[in-house]
Amino acid sequence: MKALAYTSLILILFWSCTSASKSTRSKPLIVATTSILADGIQELVGDQAEVVALMPAGVDPHLYKASVRDLDLLTQADLVVYHGLYLEGKMTEIFEKLAKQQVLIDVSKGIQEDQLLRSGPESHSVDPHVWFDILLWSSGLRYASQELQRWKPSWATTLQRNTEAYLAQLHDLDQKTKSKVAQLVEQKQVLVTAHDAFAYFGKAYGLPVYSLQGLSTLSEPGLRDLTELITIIQTYQVKAIFAEQTISPKALQAVARGAAEKNLVVNLAGPLYTDSLDAPNTPAGTYIGMFETNLQLIYSQLLP
Numbered sequence: 293m294k295a296l297a298y299t300s301l302i303l304i305l306f307w308s309c310t311s312a313s314k315s316t317r318s319k320p321l322i323v324a325t326t327s328i329l330a331d332g333i334q335e336l337v338g339d340q341a342e343v344v345a346l347m348p349a350g351v352d353p354h355l356y357k358a359s360v361r362d363l364d365l366l367t368q369a370d371l372v373v374y375h376g377l378y379l380e381g382k383m384t385e386i387f388e389k390l391a392k393q394q395v396l397i398d399v400s401k402g403i404q405e406d407q408l409l410r411s412g413p414e415s416h417s418v419d420p421h422v423w424f425d426i427l428l429w430s431s432g433l434r435y436a437s438q439e440l441q442r443w444k445p446s447w448a449t450t451l452q453r454n455t456e457a458y459l460a461q462l463h464d465l466d467q468k469t470k471s472k473v474a475q476l477v478e479q480k481q482v483l484v485t486a487h488d489a490f491a492y493f494g495k496a497y498g499l500p501v502y503s504l505q506g507l508s509t510l511s512e513p514g515l516r517d518l519t520e521l522i523t524i525i526q527t528y529q530v531k532a533i534f535a536e537q538t539i540s541p542k543a544l545q546a547v548a549r550g551a552a553e554k555n556l557v558v559n560l561a562g563p564l565y566t567d568s569l570d571a572p573n574t575p576a577g578t579y580i581g582m583f584e585t586n587l588q589l590i591y592s593q594l595l596p
């Protein structure tokens with residue numbers, strides 16, 4: 293409640309102080325909340341716009357709170373693109389306010405309701421990690437492309453061409469992922485990670501997935517979760533468990549120690565890139581690069 297009041301105060305102060313002046317830029321400015329989203333949008337728009345990620349690489353979007361500087365950037369943007377599905381859990385109020393004065397695209401609107409995974413009936417219990425099913429992510433980007441065309445009709449031809457070219461690359465990535473993961477499934481492997489980011493991946497590619505924390509990183513894992521995960525490691529003779537770049541490895545280190553006490557040999561590998569890309573111009577600095585880097589790490593750790 294305190295956090296909400298604080299956010300409201302910042303918002304009130306901010307919106308009452310800013311002038312609507314937008315600096316003179318040669319290209320429109322698009323601000324996307326996450327680095328994964330910014331990469332996809334940049335692929336669609338090409339060099340027609342400057343695309344900026346609000347959250348830097350390595351930042352956990354579930355916990356992210358916008359700073360005054362971020363609010364400034366969001367207000368200066370010509371267009372704001374966000375993921376939706378409560379991924380940006382602490383920014384809902386900001387999006388509602390922004391919608392009154394800005395053009396916003398909620399990319400998750402491009403994904404059919406019946407394709408979404410849920411942990412319960414409440415609206416915030418929907419799993420936001422749709423980018424781990426490449427075809428679902430493609431649907432989100434196709435929707436974003438249509439919305440971008442509606443926003444800038446003069447870009448339509450370029451947007452359509454870029455979208456088809458990029459989605460063809462994603463189709464290839466999907467095929468490649470299917471065949472690699474099929475080998476893991478054949479060897480009866482399972483994927484154990486820090487938080488529940490891989491449910492769509494598991495469903496799309498047939499790999500059983502387990503994690504220590506739930507859909508959001510807001511909740512702390514308890515002793516029961518730790519014990520359950522050690523039982524899973526024992527049952528499936530798991531060779532490696534995977535830390536994530538946006539999450540402290542401390543809890544998984546406890547799992548590895550617990551497993552060692554039971555004479556189980558399990559490697560704490562990683563990090564996997566789950567909710568953020570790596571820094572720009574690194575192998576995992578793009579969505580496709582992130583996917584390939586993760587796949588290679590999982591594959592090399594789990595296959596005998």
Ligand SMILES: [Zn+2]
Pocket residue numbers: 354421487488489507508509566567
């Ligand atoms: Zn997550």
